[in-house]
Amino acid sequence: MRRGDKPVNIEVTEPIRVEALDLDAQGIARLRPNEEEVLQGQSGKVIFIKGALPTELVTYTITSDKARFSKAKVREILRPAVFRAEPKCAAFGVCGGCTMQHLDIRAQVAMKQRVLEDDLQHIAKTKPQEILRPMGGPTWEYRHRARLSAVNRSIKKGTVLIGFHEGKSGYVADMLACEILPKHVSNLLPEMRKLVMGLSIVDRMPQIEIAVGEPEDPSSNDLKKNIPVTALVLRNLLPLTNADEQLLRAFADQHQVWIWLQPKGIETVAPFYPETGKLCYRLPEFEIEMPFKPTDFTQVNHMMNRALVSRAIRLLEVKVTDRVLDLFCGLGNFTLPLARKAKQVLGIEGLETLTTRAKENALHNGLADKVNFMKSDLFEVTPETIASWAKAERWLMDPPREGAMEICKALAELHTQHSELLPQRIVYVSCNPKTLARDVEILCHHAGYTLSSAGIVNMFPHTSHVESMAVFDRPKPL
Numbered sequence: 001m002r003r004g005d006k007p008v009n010i011e012v013t014e015p016i017r018v019e020a021l022d023l024d025a026q027g028i029a030r031l032r033p034n035e036e037e038v039l040q041g042q043s044g045k046v047i048f049i050k051g052a053l054p055t056e057l058v059t060y061t062i063t064s065d066k067a068r069f070s071k072a073k074v075r076e077i078l079r080p081a082v083f084r085a086e087p088k089c090a091a092f093g094v095c096g097g098c099t100m101q102h103l104d105i106r107a108q109v110a111m112k113q114r115v116l117e118d119d120l121q122h123i124a125k126t127k128p129q130e131i132l133r134p135m136g137g138p139t140w141e142y143r144h145r146a147r148l149s150a151v152n153r154s155i156k157k158g159t160v161l162i163g164f165h166e167g168k169s170g171y172v173a174d175m176l177a178c179e180i181l182p183k184h185v186s187n188l189l190p191e192m193r194k195l196v197m198g199l200s201i202v203d204r205m206p207q208i209e210i211a212v213g214e215p216e217d218p219s220s221n222d223l224k225k226n227i228p229v230t231a232l233v234l235r236n237l238l239p240l241t242n243a244d245e246q247l248l249r250a251f252a253d254q255h256q257v258w259i260w261l262q263p264k265g266i267e268t269v270a271p272f273y274p275e276t277g278k279l280c281y282r283l284p285e286f287e288i289e290m291p292f293k294p295t296d297f298t299q300v301n302h303m304m305n306r307a308l309v310s311r312a313i314r315l316l317e318v319k320v321t322d323r324v325l326d327l328f329c330g331l332g333n334f335t336l337p338l339a340r341k342a343k344q345v346l347g348i349e350g351l352e353t354l355t356t357r358a359k360e361n362a363l364h365n366g367l368a369d370k371v372n373f374m375k376s377d378l379f380e381v382t383p384e385t386i387a388s389w390a391k392a393e394r395w396l397m398d399p400p401r402e403g404a405m406e407i408c409k410a411l412a413e414l415h416t417q418h419s420e421l422l423p424q425r426i427v428y429v430s431c432n433p434k435t436l437a438r439d440v441e442i443l444c445h446h447a448g449y450t451l452s453s454a455g456i457v458n459m460f461p462h463t464s465h466v467e468s469m470a471v472f473d474r475p476k477p478l
Contacts, residue, residue, distance in 0.1 A: 002107050003163065009337070015078055021111060023464040024097040026071075027052025030425040047072055051093070053081040053103060054110040080226045083107040091175040094414045096167035098180065098462040105461060109134045112456045112466045120454065123437035132469065135311065137304040139461040143180045144212040144281075145300040150196055152203050162189060162208060180462060182212055182426045185230060188255060192232075195251050200241045205237035209262075211294035213279035213315065218351045229279050231294035232261040233269060245271025249273045260294055269295050285310055288339035288365055296357070297330060304459045308429065308469075309337050315453070315471050316394050316427045318342045325392040325423070326398045327378055332371070334429075338396065339370040346389065381406045382405065383413045385423055395423040403435030404428070407441065412446035417473075427471040433466050443472050450475070 020025035025393075029052070031044035032078050037422035041058075051074035052058045058078060064071040087101035100108050113134055120126055149172045151163045163175040179188045182323040196205050213229040240248070243377070252259045258277045262269045271277065280291045281302050286309070292298050307449035312334060318324060326335040329347030331354060333454070339345045349355050355373040362371045376385065381404070386407075397404050426449070443449040449472040461468040 005077050007063055008065050010065065011075060012062060012072070013059050013068055013075075014314070015057050015059055016047065017048045017057060018049060018056045020048045021054050021103075021227065023115060023466075025103065025464060026050050027054065027056065027074075028057070029058075030075065037351075045069060047305050049074055050186060051102065052077070053084055055079075055081045055082075065272040088145060089118055089175075089179040089291065090177065091163070091173050092167055095173035095175055095178075097164040099167070099464050101179075105139050105458075108461065109136060109456070109458050112458065116436075116456050116468050117452065118438060119433040119437040120451070123259050123434065124440035124444065124451075126440055126451050128451045128470070129193075131451040132311075132453050133453055135307055135457045136461075137301065137458070140179050140186045141182045141186075142303065142461065143178075144176075144182065144302050145298060146181060146185075146210045148192075148208045148210065148333070150192075150208060151204055152185070152196075160193045162192050162196065162200065167294060176343050180209075184213060184228070185210055189256060191251070195247065199244050201236060201244065204237040205234060206237065209233035209235075209295060211292075211296075211298075213292070214281050216278065227256065227275060229258065230256070231258040231260055231277075231279055233262055234272075235262045235296050237263070239263070244437075245272075252343065256437065258294075262295075266295060271294070281305070283309055283337055284311075286340045287339075288336050290331060290333065290336070290361055291364060292331060299333070301459050304457065305333070306457070308457055308467075309334060311431060311457075312396060312427050312469060313337055315469070316396060316425060318394060322350070322394055323390075323392045325389060325395045327395065327397045327404070329358060329373065330354055330398070332361045332373075334396050334398060335371055335373070336362060336367055339367045340369070342394075346372065346392065348376050348378065348389070348460045349373070350375065350377050350379070378404065379406055381410045383410050386410050386414060387418070391421055391424075393424050396429070397426065398429040399435075401428070401432040401435060403432060403439050404434070405439055407440045408442040408447065413441055415447045422447070422474060424474055424476070428470045428472065430468045430470065431465070433468055435469060436470060440470065448474055 018029045020028040027049040029047045033044040046069040049060050049072045059075040060072040061075050062070050062072045069342045084103040085104045128239055148162050151172045152160050161172040161174055163173045166173045176190050196202055211231045215226050217225040221310050246272045248259050252273050259272045261272045280289050282289050322342045323344045324338050324342045326347045327348045329335045334348035337343050347358055352375045355375050358373045444451055452471045452473045454470040457467040
């Protein structure tokens with residue numbers, strides 16, 4: 001009998017061996033096939049077990065039972081895996097921010113590399129000529145951007161909850177610390193609860209966005225110039241009272257943070273107190289300083305972003321005579337470092353607000369004469385669109401999770417008509433291995449490219465997020 005989605009609670013005391021791990025870090029086990037399944041040549045039913053790891057022998061409790069698979073949670077670990085780790089965060093297992101803290105970091109990296117290779121093999125039907133060495137960096141206190149939810153529980157619990165959502169749930173996790181946030185931000189979580197509880201709009205403050213910038217002058221002996229700049233964006237759905245404003249100013253002074261407010265849409269975000277300040281991150285290898293606003297999209301892991309940019313530009317093999325395209329350029333994270341190497345760089349982005357900000361950043365870094373930016377919808381690209389960009393020897397693409405399918409399809413069309421417009425080399429930075437693999441299939445099987453190399457970047461330790469990089473080359477003309 002097929003069961004619905006109603007939760008169940010069935011304890012299973014017969015041990016089962018866990019065979020694999022899915023991207024939600026659930027152990028995958030399989031029951032022995034019954035007689036009917038054996039006769040039909042089928043395998044046994046799959047059990048997804050939260051908290052279990054490959055090679056482990058466990059008992060479990062079924063929480064959802066369907067015809068083809070069941071979901072469960074670990075009841076007892078009878079034989080732990082050698083790569084099991086002790087979770088560092090007290091909220092692990094409840095908070096949905098991390099799914100892999102119980103897995104040794106080296107095993108996390110190996111798993112993500114396997115996900116990338118499997119997707120390339122099964123979706124793209126391609127193997128890279130070289131597997132790039134996985135890139136890793138800080139595994140704790142690395143997250144410099146976060147969007148926290150706030151919910152008033154004063155009626156039942158006498159407090160406000162501020163944190164990430166629970167796993168696959170609309171509920172906010174009850175967390176007083178977060179090990180992947182910088183220590184000084186983690187320490188603010190209980191203080192932010194008190195702050196919101198004291199506001200007149202405690203029921204109308206649903207979100208706090210956090211952005212941490214680099215110190216004004218990291219080499220300075222002046223403590224004020226050597227501490228990170230931390231901005232908090234409070235989503236205030238009702239106007240603040242004078243008493244509210246006084247509370248926010250006192251909080252900012254006490255904890256050395258910068259308060260911004262967002263009364264309506266994203267366009268209304270503005271500094272409240274102090275009224276001026278400077279958020280930025282730096283790419284020292286390229287002598288780049290990138291000012292940003294707390295709601296701008298920037299990489300959450302500053303150290304890994306430095307390594308990512310460095311490797312991408314090194315793999316692109318830019319010459320001083322090259323013209324380069326940077327697609328999905330954002331604020332210029334890759335564009336401006338590329339301008340230090342190339343003759344000319346064109347950054348293309350779908351939002352005019354971003355291209356405007358990127359131009360400001362180019363001017364800030366003295367690169368306005370080597371960089372141009374233009375607005376273009378990169379999800380609606382034709383061969384004519386690419387022709388309008390003019391020939392560039394090298395491209396860098398860093399699309400969102402949706403990937404760059406229309407660009408790849410346009411390149412495939414040009415391959416049979418005007419191959420002279422195609423770049424010799426493409427470096428593709430991806431945050432979704434499945435859409436990357438889909439685009440690899442187009443580039444390699446329809447656009448004449450070879451997948452020269454690919455590998456992962458562990459940008460988000462302890463999460464299932466897989467960041468990766470791939471390099472494509474066209475055969476050199478004889």
